[in-house]
Amino acid sequence: MLLKLIERFGAAVERPVEGVGRCLILLSATIKWIFRPPADIRNIFKQMLEIGVNSLPVVLITAVFTGMVLALQSYTGFKRFGAEGLVGSVVALSMTRELGPVLSALIVTGRAGASMAAELGTMRVTEQIDALETLATNPVKYLVVPRFLSGTIMLPALAVVTDIVGIIGGYFVTVMLLGASSKAYLRATWDYLNVDDIYSGLIKACFFGASFALISCYKGFYTKGGAEGVGRATTGAVVVSSMTILISDYFLSAWLFK
Amino acid sequence: MVSLNMFFHLTCQSWQFEIVNEMIELIDVHKAFAGKAVLRGVNLKVEKGESVVVIGGSGSGKSVLLKHIIGLLKPDQGTVMVSSIDLSEVDEDGLNEIRKKFGMLFQSAALFDSMTVWENVGFGLKRHTLLTEEEIKDTAIQKLRLVGLVNVADLMPSELSGGMRKRVGLARAIAMEPEILLYDEPTTGLDPIMADAINELIIKMRETLNVTSVAITHDMKSAYKIADTIAMLYNGEIVAKGTPEEIRNTSDPVVRQFIEGRAEGPIVLEGVER
Incomplete structure (x- = not known):
């Protein structure tokens, strides 16, 4: 009975553990190939455009409305105990420390992560990745490295944009719509915001960018089983990346803001 | 005396030349996937300039065999030699250097x-040469013309027929x-006329570029047309090898069943009840 239970447990954890192991092997290969010349600058810029610039519209809209709703909720809540003056601080701290990195990471995962997994998955099942190898081109260097680097570089950049636009959204609601003092809002924003808040948010964004890019590439790179496999890889990339972002967010926050 | 010595020396050299110029050699190659043996000791030699066609049923491991030759798969046991170099003994860079000797047409x-x-x-030219974009495009157009295509250079692959x-x-x-050149099922999925045109092209490549070629196929018409040597892969081993004429006239029941395309015979179809 006990043996069967252990056996079942073993069978249940075998695949996830194997997945983590293979993902880490892909990470080590990726890091190795990052430092092997020649750098594929053109390909990296192409991916930066795809991950960063093309995600900008959806990130901007999300950021402005998140800042707005945050200000609205905080204002009406804080009014009950006369703390409306702190809305600026709440918006600024929430955006820089938490929402900027996490929201931009989740949006980019849904957009670029899904597309990475689908593209690489299709390349795998149509033998394009094998074709790369036969053309003496390492597929990790050609496909994974540019995506991994772009994810790691562009997510902090998007997080900065999200921070700024969120704070502007908060300002708009608090000052323009709810009639609070502009000076008080800005003072509350600046007085309580430290450089630490911003850069620890950016460290998180870096980590999220590297994670979603690696997981999405991994899911695509090892796709099996035709069109259905590509679908599975895409879903898996978004689900696993999002979970990794949300879970690691807690641990990174506990470490960075202790 | 001197000239006799010279003759002897040259003869030895040319003999040696023959030996080291065995382009591809698979020695006792075994490969299994998830415990299921696909190759069980494949031995195959391909001489320089030769055109070898490996025939065999679906799922017989032909593609696996081809992928071993270019190092996409590594054998569990046995050796794959290309130009006298053991693929298992070269590092990633070495393997890429060897791969530059190859061209592969996928199914x-x-x-x-x-x-x-x-x-x-x-x-490949862009990745491995210092040619300019224009020079690469010119070369590409020239290669496209060689395979009978004009005015397609700027199209996307999705705009082309099979x-x-x-x-x-x-x-x-x-x-x-x-x-x-390695060909993975070059005529599969094409209409008979297009299939024959691809066969002609394979022969043309061999004649004009003087390449060694290995093709895998189950299309016997194609095999007879393009091969110098036909080898049959069955049960993870090469069970027969010979010229197209020898294969056509063989009395081996396994080969006969395959080339005649009969469901009845010694070949066991996987998953099919008799």
Whole structure:
């Protein structure tokens, strides 16, 4: 009975553990190939455009409305105990420390992560990745490295944009719509915001960018089983990346803001 | 005396030359996937300039065999030699150097669908030479013409028919002027006329580029047409090898069943009840 239970447990954890192991092997290969010349600058810029610039519209809209709703909720809540003056601080701290990195990471995962997994998955099942190898081109260097680097570089950049636009959204609601003092809002924003808040948010964004890019590439790179496999890889990339972002967010926050 | 010595020396040299110029050699290659043996001791030699066709049923491990030759798969046991170099003894860079000797045409052509036709053909040149973009495009157009395609350079692969895609795949395979060409089911999925045109093209490649070629197929018409030597893969081993004429006249019941395309015979179809 006990043996069967252990056996079942073993069978249940075998695949996830194997997945983590293979993902880490892909990470080590990726890091190795990052430092092997020649750098594929053109390909990296192409991916930066795809991950960063093309995600900008959806990130901007999300950021402005998140800042707005945050200000609205905080204002009406804080009014009950006369703390409306702190809305600026709440918006600024929430955006820089938490929402900027996490929201931009989740949006980019849904957009670029899904597309990475689908593209690489299709390349795998149509033998394009094998074709790369036969053309003496390492597929990790050609496909994974540019995506991994772009994810790691562009997510902090998007997080900065999200921070700024969120704070502007908060300002708009608090000052323009709810009639609070502009000076008080800005003072509350600046007085309580430290450089630490911003850069620890950016460290998180870096980590999220590297994670979603690696997981999405991994899911695509090892796709099996035709069109259905590509679908599975895409879903898996978004689900696993999002979970990794949300879970690691807690641990990174506990470490960075202790 | 001197000239006799010289003659002896030259003869030895040319004999040696013959030996080291065995392009491809598979020695006792075993490969299993998830405990299921696919190759069980394959031995195959391909001489320089020879055209070998490996025939065998679906799922017999032909593609696995081909992937071993170019190092996409590593044998569990046994050796794969290319130009006298053991593939298991070279590192990643060494393997890539060896791969530059190869051109491979995939069954589905495996064109990069994010690139135009000429970018596909010029991919290897762009990665491994210092040619300018214009020079690469010119070379690509020239290779496309060699496979019978004109005015397609700027199209995307999705705009091409199956036969045209195979031709582009072939142009990409020959772009780096390889010594060895590998063909994975070159005529599968094509109509009989297009299939024959691809066969003609394979013969033309061999004659004009003087390449060694290995093809895998289950299309006997194609095998008879393009092969110097036909080898049959069955049960993970090479069970017969000979010229097209020898294979055509063989009395081996396994080979006979396959070349005649009969369901009844010694070959056991996997998953099919008798």
